[in-house]
Amino acid sequence: MFGYVTIxxxxLKVKDYYKYRAYYCGLCKTLKERHGxxxxxxxxxxxxxxxxxxxSLYEKEPESAKQRCLAHPASKHWMLWNQFSEYAADLNIALAFHNFADDWADEKKISGYAGAVxxxxxxxxxxxxxxxxxxxIEEGLKKLGECEQRNEENLDIxxxxxxxxxxELFVYQEDEWQDNLRQLGYxxxxxxxxxxxxxxxPEDIKKGNYNPFKAMAGQPEYHEICEEILEMxxxxxxxxxxxxxxxxxxxILHNILYTGVWVKYKTKKLGEEKNNDSRSI
Incomplete structure (x- = not known):
């Protein structure tokens, strides 16, 4: 489900790209140090x-270093990290744990069992x-499971x-910014x-898996309706x-929110349009 919120x-300017990568690599470093x-x-x-x-919100200066890692063994590269890297790393593990547990419970995937253990x-x-x-996290995933069990078609629900x-994950601490952060994350x-x-x-239809878009997928304006919902x-x-x-x-933040989140969607849409064009020739 993740991987859409990127640059x-x-x-993006070159300097901002390298800064973004430095925070990403800093998170990778923090995950390894805290969770192997x-x-x-x-x-x-x-x-x-x-x-x-x-x-940015709490104006905390990050630590900085150039280090090698398993993904980049040949040369040292820039890393940035701070207390929020630790916070994000821990929550990343929390979400991953439940994802693995669900994979085992729903599909009996051995990888899910091993990951959860x-x-x-x-x-x-x-x-x-x-x-x-x-x-x-536990409450939300339980509700989500209930929605899947009853084949919920209401996209908002x-x-x-x-x-x-x-x-809730965006609320680092309950202070004057918590309402805005919670709504942003929501x-x-x-x-x-x-x-x-x-x-x-397409894959869920093929496998018979739950998907809230199944009921409306046959509508003539399906793709336009979906795009409008996502834009709103x-x-x-x-x-x-x-x-x-x-x-x-x-x-960097502006780039992610206004164009980055749409990269995968636009890539898929472009691919579908090319396929449709080829079929019509």
């Missing part, structure tokens, strides 16, 4: 966005440290489940869930983003 590389190499494998771009938002101890520590966030999870979470469902629909969600997300005093990393 639009072609529209297996934890490092759960790395997502989405949590890098969270780090950038919190770093490996991360169980780490998750318990994270749940003790961040009870508010982890409780919301089913996307609320993941929206509420992301909303709309972003709804967007991620629905974009992922839209992306997975990102408009709400951007509205909350604009309320926050985010100056540091502003160009």
């Amino acid at each position: 639009d590389k072609l529209e 190499r297996f934890g490092q494998m759960t790395l997502t771009y989405d949590m890098t966005f969270l780090i950038l938002v919190l770093t 490996y991360l169980k101890k780490s998750y318990k520590k994270i749940a003790d440290k961040y009870p508010r966030q982890c409780q919301k 089913v996307s609320d489940c993941f929206g509420e999870i992301m909303g 709309y972003l979470g709804k967007f991620i869930y629905l974009l992922d469902a839209y992306d997975d629909l 969600l990102m408009a709400e997300c951007a509205r909350e983003y604009e309320k926050l005093p985010l100056l540091e990393n502003a160009d």
Whole structure:
């Protein structure tokens, strides 16, 4: 479900691209230090966005270093990390644990069982440290499972489940910014869930899996309706983003929210249009 909240590389300045990569690599480094190499494998771009938002909002200077890693063994590369990298790394593990557990419960995937067993101890520590966030993850995923069981077709209801999870994760601490951060994460979470469902629909139909878009997929204006829904969600997300005093990393954050989140969608749409054109020839 993750991997949509990333940069639009072609529209980003070179210096900002390397800075973004440095935060991403810093998160990778933090995952390894706190949760081992297996934890490092759960790395997502989405949590890098969270780090950038919190770093900018709370004006925390990151630590900086050039280091080698398994992915880049030949030469040292720039890394940036801070307390929000640790926060994002822990929440990344919490989400990964539940994802593995669901894979085992729903599809009896051995990889899901192995992942859940490996991360169980780490998750318990994270749940003790961040009870508010982890409780919301558990509640949201339970609601999502119930939606899937009853084959929920209401897009707003089913996307609320993941929206509420992301909303809570964006609240690092309960202060004057918590409402705006929660709303920002909420709309972003709804967007991620629905974009992922839209992306997975052909495969879900083939496999007989649940997907909230199945009921409307046959409508003539299906793709236009989906795009309109996604645009409205990102408009709400951007509205909350604009309320926050985010100056540091502003160009990167702006790039992610206004163009980066659409990269995979536009790539898929372009591919479908080319396929349709080839069929019509």
